[in-house]
Amino acid sequence: xxxxxxxxxxxxxxxxxxxxxxxxxxxxxxxxxxxxxxxxxxxxxxxxxxxxxxxxxxxxxxxxxxxxxxxxxxxxxxxxxxxxxxxxxxxxxxxxxxxxxxxxxxxxxxxxxxxxxxxxxxxxxxxxxxxxxxxxxxxxxxxxxxxxxxxxxxxxxxxxxxxxxxxxxxxxxxxxxxxxxxxxxxxxxxxxxxxxxxxxxxxxxxxxxxxxxxxxxxxxxxxxxxxxxxxxxxxxxxxxxxxxxxxxxxxxxxxxxxxxxxxxxxxxxxxxxxxxxxxxxxxxxxxxxxxxxxxxxxxxxxxxxxxx
Amino acid sequence: xxxxxxxxxxxxxxxxxxxxxxxxxxxxxxxxxxxxxxxxxxxxxxxxxxxxxxxxxxxxxxxxxxxxxxxxxxxxxxxxxxxxxxxxxxxxxxxxxxxxxxxxxxxxxxxxxxxxxxxxxxxxxxxxxxxxxxxxxxxxxxxxxxxxxxxxxxxxxxxxxxxxxxxxxxxxxxxxxxxxxxxx
Amino acid sequence: xxxxxxxxxxxxxxxxxxxxxxxxxxxxxxxxxxxxxxxxxxxxxxxxxxxxxxxxxxxxxxxxxxxxxxxxxxxxxxxxxxxxxxxxxxxxxxxxxxxxxxxxxxxxxxxxxxxxxxxxxxxxxxxxxxxxxxxxxxxxxxxxxxxxxxxxxxxxxxxxxxxxxxxxxxxxxxxxxxxxxxxxxxxxxxxxxxxxxxxxxxxxxxxxxxxxxxxxxxxxxxxxxxxxxxxxxxxxxxxxxxxxxxxxxxxxxxxxxxxxxxxxxxxxxxxxxxxxxxxxxxxxxxxxxxxxxxxxxxxxxxxxxxxxxxxxxxxxxxxxxxxxxxxxxxxxxxxxxxxxxxxxxxxxxxxxxxxxxxxxxxxxxxxxxxxxxxxxxxxxxxxxxxxxxxxxxxxxxxxxxxxxxxxxxxxxxxxxxxxxxxxxxxxxxxxxxx
Numbered sequence: 064x065x066x067x068x069x070x071x072x073x074x075x076x077x078x079x080x081x082x083x084x085x086x087x088x089x090x091x092x093x094x095x096x097x098x099x100x101x102x103x104x105x106x107x108x109x110x111x112x113x114x115x116x117x118x119x120x121x122x123x124x125x126x127x128x129x130x131x132x133x134x135x136x137x138x139x140x141x142x143x144x145x146x147x148x149x150x151x152x153x154x155x156x157x158x159x160x161x162x163x164x165x166x167x168x169x170x171x172x173x174x175x176x177x178x179x180x181x182x183x184x185x186x187x188x189x190x191x192x193x194x195x196x197x198x199x200x201x202x203x204x205x206x207x208x209x210x211x212x213x214x215x216x217x218x219x220x221x222x223x224x225x226x227x228x229x230x231x232x233x234x235x236x237x238x239x240x241x242x243x244x245x246x247x248x249x250x251x252x253x254x255x256x257x258x259x260x261x262x263x264x265x266x267x268x269x270x271x272x273x274x275x276x277x278x279x280x281x282x283x284x285x286x287x288x289x290x291x292x293x294x295x296x297x298x299x300x301x302x303x304x305x306x307x308x309x310x311x312x313x314x315x316x317x318x319x320x321x322x323x324x325x326x327x328x329x330x331x332x333x334x335x336x337x338x339x340x341x342x343x344x345x346x347x348x349x350x351x352x353x354x355x356x357x358x359x360x361x362x363x364x365x366x367x368x369x370x371x
Numbered sequence: 372x373x374x375x376x377x378x379x380x381x382x383x384x385x386x387x388x389x390x391x392x393x394x395x396x397x398x399x400x401x402x403x404x405x406x407x408x409x410x411x412x413x414x415x416x417x418x419x420x421x422x423x424x425x426x427x428x429x430x431x432x433x434x435x436x437x438x439x440x441x442x443x444x445x446x447x448x449x450x451x452x453x454x455x456x457x458x459x460x461x462x463x464x465x466x467x468x469x470x471x472x473x474x475x476x477x478x479x480x481x482x483x484x485x486x487x488x489x490x491x492x493x494x495x496x497x498x499x500x501x502x503x504x505x506x507x508x509x510x511x512x513x514x515x516x517x518x519x520x521x522x523x524x525x526x527x528x529x530x531x532x533x534x535x536x537x538x539x540x541x542x543x544x545x546x547x548x549x550x551x552x553x554x555x
Numbered sequence: 556x557x558x559x560x561x562x563x564x565x566x567x568x569x570x571x572x573x574x575x576x577x578x579x580x581x582x583x584x585x586x587x588x589x590x591x592x593x594x595x596x597x598x599x600x601x602x603x604x605x606x607x608x609x610x611x612x613x614x615x616x617x618x619x620x621x622x623x624x625x626x627x628x629x630x631x632x633x634x635x636x637x638x639x640x641x642x643x644x645x646x647x648x649x650x651x652x653x654x655x656x657x658x659x660x661x662x663x664x665x666x667x668x669x670x671x672x673x674x675x676x677x678x679x680x681x682x683x684x685x686x687x688x689x690x691x692x693x694x695x696x697x698x699x700x701x702x703x704x705x706x707x708x709x710x711x712x713x714x715x716x717x718x719x720x721x722x723x724x725x726x727x728x729x730x731x732x733x734x735x736x737x738x739x740x741x742x743x744x745x746x747x748x749x750x751x752x753x754x755x756x757x758x759x760x761x762x763x764x765x766x767x768x769x770x771x772x773x774x775x776x777x778x779x780x781x782x783x784x785x786x787x788x789x790x791x792x793x794x795x796x797x798x799x800x801x802x803x804x805x806x807x808x809x810x811x812x813x814x815x816x817x818x819x820x821x822x823x824x825x826x827x828x829x830x831x832x833x834x835x836x837x838x839x840x841x842x843x844x845x846x847x848x849x850x851x852x853x854x855x856x857x858x859x860x861x862x863x864x865x866x867x868x869x870x871x872x873x874x875x876x877x878x879x880x881x882x883x884x885x886x887x888x889x890x891x892x893x894x895x896x897x898x899x900x901x902x903x904x905x906x907x908x909x910x911x912x913x914x915x916x917x918x919x920x921x922x923x924x925x926x927x928x929x930x931x932x933x934x935x936x937x938x939x940x941x942x943x944x945x946x947x948x949x950x951x952x953x954x955x956x957x958x959x960x961x962x963x964x965x966x967x968x969x970x971x972x973x974x975x976x977x978x979x980x981x982x983x984x985x986x987x988x989x
Contacts, residue, residue, distance in 0.1 A: 173829030194759025
C-alpha cells in the first residue's frame, strides 16, 4: 500500500482485499470486554476537520483509540477568504508536534494532496471537496461484502448527484478495481464530463436500471443544487430519481439499498422507505466504519515510517 | 549450501503430539476445566489435533480455540504490517487452564504477545505452553511446559514445521542459510 | 562606452527578413551599421560567435502588479525578469490597485519603468472604469497622456456586454487604439477552477468549457467586423478559438491574437497534482488544444507569443487549489520554452519564432522602437542568446519576486546572454546589470 490514503484509485485490488479482510478480524475487537488492542500505542493521530462531520470524526477517533493510539481533534472552519493560510500553517504546527497521521476533511478538492507535500506524517483523506472520500468507499465495499460473496460482476447502481459526490467517485474507483459492474443513474446535468471514460454504464432511467441491480446506492441531493438549476424542482427530482416504495418493491429480493447518509427524506429517498431501511443502513455504517478505519490505520501506521 | 534437512518426519510429529497429550493429562490430572488455544498460524491446527488426542485419552471433548497475535507484537512499526487472522475463543477464560499451543518456540516474543492477547480476553486460572519444537535462543525469560522436540540450532538457520492442514504433509525441517540470514 | 560591436552572431531580424551571420555596430544607443567584417576600432567588441542576435523581445501581456501588489512583483523586479528573458519592451495590464483607468496611473507606471530603466514600459489602459465593465474609461485622456496608451484591456475580466465592447471598439478608432479582450463567458465559468474535461471530472474541480472562450472570441470577431475597430485577442487557448480566428482572418477581419507559452506546452493533466502553480485563466487545456495553438503560431493565425506573466505572492499559491488565484510567471522562460517546444520539434523555424516574439507583437499595437528592423538609425534594442545552452529552471533563482513558474525543474534549451536597451546592457553574460 502507498504511504498515504488520498484516493481510492491508489488502492489495488489486493490492497482493498487486505483492508476488508483485516477489518473483518478487527471487527471482533468491539465484541470483547476490553475493546482495545495495544497495536498503535504511542502513536498520535490528528483529526483535522475543516468541515463539520461528527459521525466521520468520531468514527476515526474510536478507530484510533481502539488501536491504543492517542487522538487530537483539530476543528477549523477555514474559509476561502482566509487564503487557506490555515492549512499550511496548521500543517507546519502538526509537523512540529510530531503527529504520526493526519486525517483530513476539507472543503477544497485536492487539499489532502497539498497537506501531504508539507508533512512527514501519513495523510488520510476523510473527504475533500467534491472529489473523493476513500474510507467511505471502503466501508461501503465492506458492507457489500458482508452480503455478497464476490465483487466480480456485482451490479451496483449509484444514483443521484454524481457530479458533486465524493462518495460516488471513490466508490466508482474502488468497485471497478474489484470488477463490479457499476451503473450511474442521474439527470444529465448531474453527471460529470466524459463520464463514459470511467468504465461505468450510464443511464437517465432509474426504473429501467433498478430491478437488475444487486446494490442501489442512493446519493444525497443537496438543496442548493436545485437552486443552481441542475434540475427544475425537488418534486421532479424525487419523481424521476427518488427511491420510493414502488421502486423498492421492483428491486430484486436479494438486493440491498445503501446511503452514505444523512438522508434527505422526500428527495432521494421517500419517507416511508427511509423509515424502513434507515436503521439497518446506519447501523452498518457505524459498525463497519470503525472496523474499516481501524484496519486502515493499522495498515498505514503499522509498518516502518516512510520518509518522503 | 545444503538443502533443507528433515529432522522429524510425519511419524515423529504424531508420536510427539501423543506424548504431549499424555503429559498434559498427567500434569493437570485430567482435562476438566482445560482448553487448548493455538497461536496462528500453525499453532491452530496443532491445537485442534491436541484437543482431539486429549478427547481420545479422557473420553470427553476439550474445547479448542485460535488466537491471532498480530495486534500484540512488539515489533509493530519495525516491519510491514502483518496479515491478521480470526481470533476464536468460544468459551469463558475465567477459571480455566489454557494450554497455549505453537509450532516453534524461539525468541519467546510471539508467546509474550499471546499472553498479552489472552489476558485482554479474560483471566485464566493458569496458562501453560505446549510447543512442537523448542529451538533455543530465548530473548525473554519464558519457557515451555511441554516440548515435542528440543532442537539446538544456529540463529541463522531456519526451522520449518510442515503440517498436513497447511502444507500437505507433516514434518520438521531445518534450512541452512544460503545467504547471510536474518533472525526473525 | 557608447560604441559597441556585436560581432559574428547569427542575426535573425524578421522585420528586414535577415537571417545570417552579421556584425551589428551600435553607437549612442542606435544601430549604425549592419554587415560583415565591420570595423570595431574604438568599440567594445562583443563576441557573438555561436549566438543569435535579434531584436529585443516584446511582451504584449504582463502583470507587473505595481501599484498595489508589490509583495508579488514590482515594476523593478518585473523589468529585471523581463530583461533576463531577452525583453526590451513590456506591456503591463491595468488590473492594478488602483486600476490603470486614467492618465495619472498610466503615466506613473510608464515613468517608473523609465526610472528603473531595464525595459521600456508601454502601459495598457483599462477599457472600463475600475474594469467593472459598465462605463468606458477616459480612453482619450490615456491616449493623449505622456504614456501614449494605444492599447486598452479589461484583462482578468471579460467585457460581458457586447454593447460595451462595440462602443469601445468604435470609440478607440479615434486614437487608432487596440482593444484587447479577455474572452470568457462568465456565466459558463462561474466557480470554475480548471478546464472542463476528463481530468476536471476526475479531480472534482468545476470546469471551464472551451466553448466559453470560443463563444466570446466569435462574438468579438463579429463586433470587430461590424465596427471596423482594432481587436486583439488575449491568451488564445483552444483549438476552436484558433479555428474561428483563422476563418475570420480569411474573411478579412482585422484582428490580432496572442498565445502564451504555457498554452502551447502544458495540458490539464498538470492539475492532477493539485498544485495551484498550474492554475491559470484561461486554464491549461487538452492535447488537441495545445497542438492547435502550436499550429496557429506556425501559420500566423496567432501573431504573437505573449507571456501573461502573472506573479503571485508565495503564500497565495501555497494553498488549496480552489483558494489560489490563477496565473503563472513567464518572462524569464518564454524564449527558452519557445525554442524547446516549438523550434526544436519543428513547428516553427527559428526566424518565425523570433518573429512571434518581436515584430509580431510590436505590430499588434504601436510598440515603436522595438521588434526590429535592426537597421541603421533604429534604437539598439537587442537580445543575444545561445540557442544551444541547456539549463534547468529553478524557481528559487528567478529575478521575479514571485516563484509561481510552472516550469520549475524543467530542462530547457536556449538562454539569453545579453540584452541591450537603447544600446546599454541591461543583461550582460546572463546577469542583470542592476
